[in-house]
Each structure stands twice: as structure tokens, then as C-alpha cells.
Amino acid sequence: MTDRIPAGFHPFVIPFLVGMGFVLLYCLYGFIRIMCQLSHKDRRKFFLSFLNPKILWKDIKDIFLNCLIHVKLWKRNKLLGFMHSSIAFGWFMLIVLGHLEVICFLPGRLRTFYYPIFFNFFVAEDNATIGGQVFFFLMDFFLALVLCGIILAIIKRVHSLIFGMRRTTRLSLLDRVGLYSLWAIFPLRLLAEGFTAHISGGSFLTIPLNWIARAFLGNELNMVPTWWAYSIALCVFMCVLPFTRYMHIPAEMLLIPMRNAGLKIKHARKGYAKVMVYSCPSCGVCIDACPMSVKKANTRDTTVYLNRQIRRGNEKRIEEISDKCLLCGKCSELCQIGIEAPKIRIAQRARRKYGLNQNYSNISVGPLAEKAFGHNVEAKPGKVLYFAGCMTQLTPRISQAMESVLQKAGVEYSYMDKDGGLCCGRPMLMAGRPDQARQIIDKNTGIIRSSGCDTLLLSCPICYKIFKEKYHLEGIRVVHHSEFIKELVDQRRLSVRFGKDVIVYHDPCELGRGSGIYEQPRELLAALGTLVEAEKTGKESICCGGSLGSLTLGFAQREDLTKNALRNLTVNLPSKIATACPLCLASFSRYSDRPVEDIAEIVDQRSTKVD
Amino acid sequence: MAMNFGFKLCPSSALNLDKIDTSLYDKLVEMEPDARICMACGSCSATCTASQFSGMSVRKVLLDIQRGKEKEAAAMLRNCMLCGKCTMVCPRGINTRHLILSLCRIYDNKEEQK
Known part of the structure; x- marks a missing residue:
């Protein structure tokens, strides 16, 4: 390969250089800003994480698997995964191979920055290009791969359902500009390389194109304009990139090391949360996931739009969306990037100032503990402390069954x-x-400590989650009743008998997605009756609509959500709906056409004392 | 000079409706129109977790701020734990949790700033 243009420069590279320079400067500026927003401790933690070979290896692996191969998308839907990885990985390989070509054939041109991108324009094939053939083939192969991805992307715009998505995101104007310029880049590259293939060489894609082009057009006047068009498409894409969803490409590469370094969301708009928001590719998986989406008007309040509004700084909408969410956590469970949307929303709610702040200093622990446990409490191993919680007190059937x-x-x-x-x-x-x-937590901790028990038994998943995560109860085992009863049955302290009920189990958000307990309740129920599954279950179970997470959703607005969740539960015609959360029980009982019972109640009906 | 008669006179709890300041209630109604549909049934009082500590009840809070008794209402509100039981039992479907949060927001925070 030799230089075709002695100066090694042509004005058409200028748009590309402008775009590239802009993106790099913007990312550098963004990186410095994010770093300044992190607390001193977090910043230290972040940079130190690169010195740990284990974390560094995980960073590299995660970036490769998530940003380039899109493993999580493959798991969700093969076609969706192929579409994304063909574009991302194909493009990445085109850039890498472009650099390799320059290194192999014209190492002196590497510092020009644009040579690897426009290599085929600047070189002429000579007789000694047998090594080049391999490159030409690979370049054409990856270009074909990217083009496949682009074709799929175009089909997805029209028929999203074959990609497993019922609804997709409504793109903003700039997102559209970005999208169309991205679509244009690769066909233009193909054309440009096709027009020059008889000079610079090519392979199975570019050479035939070159024959056709020369047979019909017969001259080389098209060469430079197509290279100009290719460069301009790149420029447009890169100039709009920071203001579109494509910002997720650089942002995710920062998000992954930050997450692996163990950073936490501390402010809804700064530092880690900001990187998270910019990492959102607006894929719209969260739209179908959101239980509120049963009502079309609510789709505008899903996570993808929260991220968009945070980027735009639209305070009114940010507050609305943050307050409305049920915090069921399904969007973050399904999110390909791992955006912790519920945490961002809570952090956003925490920014609000109140004129009147709650204060519990008038409540003293002593009398409460005395009322519950009496005088002279003895610590005894194996003693259980049962905390029903507010919601169970509202559904006393659960606590009665539990006591029984x-x-x-x-x-x-x-x-x-x-x-x-x-x-x-x-x-x-x-x-x-x-x-x-925190004040409430401290009071409760005091009461629990004075009970002398070493197991804390809870009936409510909402309580369970916070007792597990935020309380400092070293030495005390925190357990949900579904786990605890299962153990009692396993230890043969309680004998249960099988019945003719066909039971479907509803995973409460806070117990399943929130605390990762999916199996124990199912195993327990399988011993009590025939267990069937709902349509969407486990990690994808649908919130009952009663969640305390939503601040603004009113009683009437929740009705549709509950009915939709019920529809999902009853696809396999169960005779009974079982749940493990008093709040789910209350919401379902309101609209269900068949009995809804807590797991403790079913056990109570079907168990006898072991003699 | 105070003389001990063995009993005390209570300050009058009579309200002069022409003189009380209901600006807080008016503001609340503007934010939460549902505050007006409360029929004072007392379901919220019966279920409230905080009632045993400060006598908290949404019904009483609403009544107090309608009568301009902001301080009494604040004392009750201070122990609310936002557990949401009042919302679940409200027969009128009032989102009492959000109502409490809105009320806490618009409270004049002179006291808090001290």
C-alpha cells in the first residue's frame, strides 16, 4: 500500500475532525465536572479502584461485554441483542482494524488522526498487498455486520414487537437527528469505499459495488462527494451526540468503573447519578416494564423520560415523575445499563425542603419496650421477636394466622x-x-435490643427490606415469615398437608426484587397445593399498585394497575391467589374475583401441631 | 398576686371565626383540593400509628388548621411516620400521605429556622 495523495490531506476530513474534536472536548469537560461533583472520599475510592487488578479486570470485562457485545440484551431478546452488538461491536472493529491497517502499512500517518477512518481514500493498492487482502476482507465483513444491524434498526422503528418490545421511546428531535445520521454513516461509507475500491482495493462488498458503479457511472467524479458525505454524516452525529441519547456510549464507559468502585447515589443530579442518567440509551425497555404503563397517559412518567427530563433540567416534570413512581424496582431490574431509577427518584425527593420536619424525640423507647415485653426480660437463644408492622395491623388476619x-x-x-x-x-x-x-430506626433498634430475642420475624416485606438493609442488628437474624415458616416445616416442627387448591403466588416487589426472596414462598406453597405461575413472574412480577412508594398516585388511579396485575396472575386459572405482603393482600382483595390470602393464612389452615 | 383556690381557670377555647388566620388551610386546599372532601369520619384517627404518641390524626389536623390552630396541628404532624395507613382506609379516597407532605412543605418554617 502506498500513499495516493502525497500531502496526506484532503479538505473533506475537516468535518470529521471538527466533530471528533468536539466530542472529545465535551467528554473531557463532562468527566472533569463529574469528578468535581463527587465527594473527596468517593473520588479517592474511584481512582484507587483502578489500582486493584481484580476491579480493573472486572471493569474491562464489563465494558467489553455490556458496551460492545450487549450480553444482557441478548439474554432478553436475540434479535435485539444482535442488532445492538452488530452495530457496536462492528463499528468498534472497523475503528480498530482501521488503526491496524495504518500501523501495518503507513505507520508514519498514525498521528494524523483521520487516516484510520478514511484509509481507503488516501491509499493506492500496489502489487504487494497480499497482507492487505485479509484486512480488506475483515473491513468488508464488519461493515456488512454493521449494515445488518442498521437494517434491523430501521425495521425496529416500524415493527418493534418482533424485537420483544410493545412500546418504544418517543424520540426527541435531536435524538432523531442523531439516529438518522447514524443510519447514514455506514451506507455512505460503503458507497465511498466502493467508489475507490479499484484504487485502494476492497473485498466481497466493495469490489462488486465498484464494478457496478463504474459500469453505470463510468467516471471518478462521484468519489470525492461521497467521501465528503461520509465525513459530514460523521460530523453531524458527533456534534449532536452530547445532546442525544447516544451520550450513553461514553457515559456507560464511565458508569461501569464507578459502579465497580462501589459508589452510591448521594445526590439526584450530581456525580454518580448524573453519569447514570447520561448512560440511559432511551431503549424504552422500562416503558413496557412499568406497571403504570397500563394507562397510556402514564407512559410519560417512566424512567426513560425521567432521565430525559433530568438531562433537560425540567424541574416541574422531574418532580412529577419522581413523586408518581411506585418504586417497584422493575425498571431497574430489567434495565440493560443497570440504572437504579428508584434510588435516583428517592434522592430527588430528598432534595425537597419542608417547613415542618418530623421529630420523634418525644417518644421514649423504655415504656414502649416495657409495654411489649414486661419487666425483667431475659435474653434467651432461639427466642423470636415478632414485628407485625403497620400494614399487618391493618390486615389482622395475617398476624392472627401468624400467631396461630x-x-x-x-x-x-x-x-x-x-x-x-x-x-x-x-x-x-x-x-x-x-x-x-433514621430517628425511627434508632427508636426501633432500642426496642428490639431490649427484647432479648435473637430472631426478628416480620410479616411485611416493606419492613423486611429496611430491617435487613438499614438497621444495625448484629447478632439478630432478620427473617420474613415465608422463610421462617418454611424452616419450621423443614424442621418438622409443623406438619402441613396438601390440599386441592390451585395456587398462584404473587411476588411482592419488596420481597422479590427488593430482597431476592423468590424460592422459599414457592417451595412452601408447593407443599400446600398445586402451584401455578403467573404470566409475568419472579423478577418481572407486576406491582399490585398499592405501593407506598408513590406519593401522588391516588386511590382511583391505582385501580387499573391492580386489575392489570390480577389479570397477569390469573392467566393459569388458579383458585386462590397467595401473596406474602399485607399491602398486596389489601390491594388485591379489593378487586379480585377469587380469594386472596397471605401465605401464613394458607399454612394456618393446612397445618397441625406435631406431637 | 395569685391566690390558690384549689382549682384553676382554663383559658377559653372559644374561637372568633372572624379573627382566625386560615391562610394555611387556604394554601393547602389550593395544593390539595381533596382536603375539602374529608367528611371527618375518623378512619384515619383509628388507624394512625402516631396517634398514641401525639394524638395525630389527619381529621384533627384538618380541623385544627381550618380553625387557625396551626401550632396544635404541627405538634401532631411532627410524629407522623408516613406509614400510609390513613390513605388505605380513607373512604373518600383522599391521598392523605401526600396531603401531609404538602402541609409540611407549606408550614411557615420560622420555628424550624430558630
């Missing part, structure tokens, strides 16, 4: 909030008031 089960199994227990106790603090936390929640 505990008595049957001969478990020694104390009842912490029989005559009313404090809230667990999670609703306060979800409303974005961590300081107030």
Missing part, C-alpha cells in the same frame, strides 16, 4: 407491636426523608 402458626409449632415468641408500635421507617425513607427515617 407460631403457637402450633411451639415457638417461644414476643409480640413487639401488639398494642401499636412505631413504623419501620421505610415509608419515610421512600418519601425521601432519610434523617427522619
Whole structure:
């Protein structure tokens, strides 16, 4: 290969250089800003993480698998995965191979920056290009791969359902400009390389194109304009990139090391959260995932639009979207990037200032503990403390069943909030008031510590999650009743009998996605009746609509969500709906056409004392 | 000079409706029109987690701020834990949790700034 143009320059590279320079400067500026927004400790943690070979290896692996191959998308839908990885990985390989070509044939031109991109314009094939053939083939192969991806992307715009998506994101104007320029880049590259293939060489794609082009057009006048068009398409794409969803490409490369370094969201708009928001590719998986999307008007309040509004700084909409969410966590569970949208929303809620702040200093722990446990409490191994929680007190059938089960199994227990106790603090936390929640947590910790028990048994997943995550209860085991009863049955302290019920189990958000308990309740129910599954289940289970996470959703607006969740549960015609959350029980009971029962109630009906 | 008669006179709890300041209630109604549909049934009072500590109840809070008794309402609100039971039992479907949050927002925060 030799230089075709001695100067090694042509004016058509200028648009590309402008675009590239702009993107690099913008990313550098963004990186410095994000770093300044991080706290000193987080920044240290972030940079130190690169010195740890284990984390560094994980960074590289995650970036390769997630940004280039899109493994998570493959798992979701093969076609969707192929579309994304063919574009991302194909483009990446075109850039890498372009550089390799320059290194191999014209190493002196490497510092020109644009040579690897426009290599075929600047070189002429000579007789000694047998090594070049391999490159030509690979270049054409990856270009064909990218073009396949582009064709699929165009089809997806029209028929998203074959990619497993019922609804897709409505793109903003700039997103469209970015999208169309991205689509234009690769066909233009193919044309440009096709027009020059008789000079610079080519392979199975470019050479035939060159024959056709020369047979019909017969001159070389088209060469330079197509290279100009290719360069301009690149320029347009890169100039709009920072203001479109394509910002996710550089942002995700920063997000992955930050996540692996163990950073947490501290501010809804700064630092880590900001990188997360910019990493959103607006794919719209969260739109179908969101339980609120049953009503079309609510699709505008899904995570993808929250991210967009945060980028735009539209305060009114940000507040609206943040307050409306049920915090069921399904969007972040399905998110390909791992955007922790519920946490961003809570952080956003925490930014609000209140004229009146809750204060619980008037509540003293001593009398409450005395009321619950009496005087002279002895610490005893194996003693269980039962905390029903607010919602269970509203559905006393659960706590009654639970007490009956505990008595049957001969478990020694104390009842912490029989005559009313404090809230667990999670609703306060979800409303974005961590300081107030902390006060409640401290009070509760005091009561639990004075009970002398070493197991804390909970009936409500909302409580369970916060007791597990935010309380400092070293030495005390926190357990949800579905796990606990399962253990009682396994240890043969309680004998259960199989019945003729056909039961479907609803995964409560806070127990399933929130705490990762999917199997224990199912195993327990399988011993009590025939277990069938819902249409969407496990990680994809649909929120009952009663969640305390939403601040603004009113009673009437929740009706559709509950009915949709019920429809999902009853596809396999169960005779009974089982759940493990008092809030789900209350919401479902309101609209269900068949009995809804807590897992503890079903066990209570079908269990006997072991003699 | 105070004389001990063995009993005390209570300050009058009579309200002069012409003189009370209901600006807080008016503001609340503007933000939460649902505040007006409360029929004071007391379901929220019966279920409230905080009622055993500060006598909290959405019904009473609404009544108090309608009568301009902001301080009494604030004392009750301070122990609310946002557990949401009042919202679940409200027969009128009022989103009481959001109502409480809105009320806390618009409270004059002179006291807090001290």
C-alpha cells in the first residue's frame, strides 16, 4: 500500500475532525465536572479502584461485554441483542482494524488522526498487498455486520414487537437527528469505499459495488462527494451526540468503573447519578416494564423520560415523575445499563425542603419496650421477636394466622407491636426523608435490643427490606415469615398437608426484587397445593399498585394497575391467589374475583401441631 | 398576686371565626383540593400509628388548621411516620400521605429556622 495523495490531506476530513474534536472536548469537560461533583472520599475510592487488578479486570470485562457485545440484551431478546452488538461491536472493529491497517502499512500517518477512518481514500493498492487482502476482507465483513444491524434498526422503528418490545421511546428531535445520521454513516461509507475500491482495493462488498458503479457511472467524479458525505454524516452525529441519547456510549464507559468502585447515589443530579442518567440509551425497555404503563397517559412518567427530563433540567416534570413512581424496582431490574431509577427518584425527593420536619424525640423507647415485653426480660437463644408492622395491623388476619402458626409449632415468641408500635421507617425513607427515617430506626433498634430475642420475624416485606438493609442488628437474624415458616416445616416442627387448591403466588416487589426472596414462598406453597405461575413472574412480577412508594398516585388511579396485575396472575386459572405482603393482600382483595390470602393464612389452615 | 383556690381557670377555647388566620388551610386546599372532601369520619384517627404518641390524626389536623390552630396541628404532624395507613382506609379516597407532605412543605418554617 502506498500513499495516493502525497500531502496526506484532503479538505473533506475537516468535518470529521471538527466533530471528533468536539466530542472529545465535551467528554473531557463532562468527566472533569463529574469528578468535581463527587465527594473527596468517593473520588479517592474511584481512582484507587483502578489500582486493584481484580476491579480493573472486572471493569474491562464489563465494558467489553455490556458496551460492545450487549450480553444482557441478548439474554432478553436475540434479535435485539444482535442488532445492538452488530452495530457496536462492528463499528468498534472497523475503528480498530482501521488503526491496524495504518500501523501495518503507513505507520508514519498514525498521528494524523483521520487516516484510520478514511484509509481507503488516501491509499493506492500496489502489487504487494497480499497482507492487505485479509484486512480488506475483515473491513468488508464488519461493515456488512454493521449494515445488518442498521437494517434491523430501521425495521425496529416500524415493527418493534418482533424485537420483544410493545412500546418504544418517543424520540426527541435531536435524538432523531442523531439516529438518522447514524443510519447514514455506514451506507455512505460503503458507497465511498466502493467508489475507490479499484484504487485502494476492497473485498466481497466493495469490489462488486465498484464494478457496478463504474459500469453505470463510468467516471471518478462521484468519489470525492461521497467521501465528503461520509465525513459530514460523521460530523453531524458527533456534534449532536452530547445532546442525544447516544451520550450513553461514553457515559456507560464511565458508569461501569464507578459502579465497580462501589459508589452510591448521594445526590439526584450530581456525580454518580448524573453519569447514570447520561448512560440511559432511551431503549424504552422500562416503558413496557412499568406497571403504570397500563394507562397510556402514564407512559410519560417512566424512567426513560425521567432521565430525559433530568438531562433537560425540567424541574416541574422531574418532580412529577419522581413523586408518581411506585418504586417497584422493575425498571431497574430489567434495565440493560443497570440504572437504579428508584434510588435516583428517592434522592430527588430528598432534595425537597419542608417547613415542618418530623421529630420523634418525644417518644421514649423504655415504656414502649416495657409495654411489649414486661419487666425483667431475659435474653434467651432461639427466642423470636415478632414485628407485625403497620400494614399487618391493618390486615389482622395475617398476624392472627401468624400467631396461630407460631403457637402450633411451639415457638417461644414476643409480640413487639401488639398494642401499636412505631413504623419501620421505610415509608419515610421512600418519601425521601432519610434523617427522619433514621430517628425511627434508632427508636426501633432500642426496642428490639431490649427484647432479648435473637430472631426478628416480620410479616411485611416493606419492613423486611429496611430491617435487613438499614438497621444495625448484629447478632439478630432478620427473617420474613415465608422463610421462617418454611424452616419450621423443614424442621418438622409443623406438619402441613396438601390440599386441592390451585395456587398462584404473587411476588411482592419488596420481597422479590427488593430482597431476592423468590424460592422459599414457592417451595412452601408447593407443599400446600398445586402451584401455578403467573404470566409475568419472579423478577418481572407486576406491582399490585398499592405501593407506598408513590406519593401522588391516588386511590382511583391505582385501580387499573391492580386489575392489570390480577389479570397477569390469573392467566393459569388458579383458585386462590397467595401473596406474602399485607399491602398486596389489601390491594388485591379489593378487586379480585377469587380469594386472596397471605401465605401464613394458607399454612394456618393446612397445618397441625406435631406431637 | 395569685391566690390558690384549689382549682384553676382554663383559658377559653372559644374561637372568633372572624379573627382566625386560615391562610394555611387556604394554601393547602389550593395544593390539595381533596382536603375539602374529608367528611371527618375518623378512619384515619383509628388507624394512625402516631396517634398514641401525639394524638395525630389527619381529621384533627384538618380541623385544627381550618380553625387557625396551626401550632396544635404541627405538634401532631411532627410524629407522623408516613406509614400510609390513613390513605388505605380513607373512604373518600383522599391521598392523605401526600396531603401531609404538602402541609409540611407549606408550614411557615420560622420555628424550624430558630
